[in-house]
Amino acid sequence: MQISEPDRRLIRQLQRAPDLPLGELAGRAGLSPATCSRHLERLRRAGVIRGQRAVISWAALGYEVQVSLRVTLEKSDPRAFDDFLAAAREVPEVLEIQTFLGRVDVRLHVVARDMAHYQHLYRARILTLPHLAEVEALVQMSEILADRGLPL
Amino acid sequence: MRVDEIDRAFLRVLAEDATLSAGALGRRFGLSQPAAWRRLRRLQEAGVLAGRRLVLDREALGFGVTVFLGVKLAAKRRVSLEDFERAVSAIPEVQSVHHVLGLYDYRLRVAARDIADFERVLRRRIMVLPGVGEVEANVLLSEELRPGPL
Numbered sequence: 001m002q003i004s005e006p007d008r009r010l011i012r013q014l015q016r017a018p019d020l021p022l023g024e025l026a027g028r029a030g031l032s033p034a035t036c037s038r039h040l041e042r043l044r045r046a047g048v049i050r051g052q053r054a055v056i057s058w059a060a061l062g063y064e065v066q067v068s069l070r071v072t073l074e075k076s077d078p079r080a081f082d083d084f085l086a087a088a089r090e091v092p093e094v095l096e097i098q099t100f101l102g103r104v105d106v107r108l109h110v111v112a113r114d115m116a117h118y119q120h121l122y123r124a125r126i127l128t129l130p131h132l133a134e135v136e137a138l139v140q141m142s143e144i145l146a147d148r149g150l151p152l
Numbered sequence: 153m154r155v156d157e158i159d160r161a162f163l164r165v166l167a168e169d170a171t172l173s174a175g176a177l178g179r180r181f182g183l184s185q186p187a188a189w190r191r192l193r194r195l196q197e198a199g200v201l202a203g204r205r206l207v208l209d210r211e212a213l214g215f216g217v218t219v220f221l222g223v224k225l226a227a228k229r230r231v232s233l234e235d236f237e238r239a240v241s242a243i244p245e246v247q248s249v250h251h252v253l254g255l256y257d258y259r260l261r262v263a264a265r266d267i268a269d270f271e272r273v274l275r276r277r278i279m280v281l282p283g284v285g286e287v288e289a290n291v292l293l294s295e296e297l298r299p300g301p302l
Contacts, residue, residue, distance in 0.1 A: 003213060011208065018170070018204040050207040054166035057202040058300065060153055068252065068259060085296075092301040100220065102290030107220065111300065138222070138252035138259060144237050147205055150215050150263055151244035 001046040006031055008152045010039055011049070015149025018052045055147075058095075063111040065118045066140040069126060071106040072133045080131035081105070091125045153198040158183070160302040162191060163200070167299060170204040210263065217264045218247075218292040221278065222256035226285030233257075235282045243277045256288070267291075 009029040013020065020028070026036035043049045058066065073080045081099070088094055088108055096109035108126070112118035126135065155163070161181055165172060172180075178188035195201045210218070225236060233251075240249055240260065247261040262278075264270035270289075278287060 018206045048209050048212045052170040052204045054170040055202045060199040095300045097296045099293045100290035104290045138254040141251040144249035145241045148247050
């Protein structure tokens with residue numbers, strides 16, 4: 001689908017405040033409410049706007065520790081990726097799974113209640129994942145910037 | 153905050169679709185609209201529900217490439233951390249910045265139109281940041297968000 005300038009303005013505003021009422025959104029995007037809802041409908045139907053997800057604060061739920069695990073796999077087995085990803089999905093504390101082209105094969109973003117819990121998870125659930133060759137941990141100290149919208 | 157089974161169920165479905173109303177949530181989990189609304193309110197007030205994010209087809213909007221960067225600072229004085237954080241957060245293509253402990257000092261997520269565009273961002277924006285040292289780039293191939301321990 002062709003993305004028009006009004007579409008871009010709309011998405012820019014929505015990225016900033018996804019829960020704006022239609023009238024307010026239209027005003028900020030410089031569109032009439034009718035035009036605004038027509039553009040929104042078209043963007044949704046074309047799957048450009050897929051929806052909205054809630055942000056959950058894991059810290060507020062008592063998960064104080066977040067760790068980014070950079071994994072390299074034993075790639076001689078053609079099933080290494082599939083087996084590893086399937087097993088990683090079974091670990092409830094894994095929030096994100098990404099695969100990469102680069103030095104890192106897979107990244108797992110993991111939450112834990114505290115360092116003792118993390119230590120346990122690391123030993124019992126991470127190091128036991130299949131085809132794991134190497135793993136490096138980056139422990140999150142602070143979030144400086146999170147999920148900024150695309151520079152449209 | 154202590155959450156029960158119904159709170160967890162709410163969080164699981166809201167993580168997929170944050171636009172569900174209290175009425176819709178209530179119908180789904182056998183609660184009245186006011187009871188569901190009170191739960192939502194409590195989760196918001198405790199900060200467990202911390203806002204919404206728009207989910208977009210990035211490729212359709214012309215952003216076909218996402219790169220995760222590990223950045224090591226060359227000079228680790230306190231002032232240089234703040235300068236670095238301010239400057240890196242001002243780059244429009246930088247989607248997120250986390251201060252980490254380990255092999256790198258910062259973890260960045262960068263959105264670019266294509267590999268050539270990423271090269272431009274890397275050379276003209278990232279490599280010239282104050283205090284920047286070693287940089288490692290990994291190009292995102294696939295990404296999956298999991299529900300987490302709910």
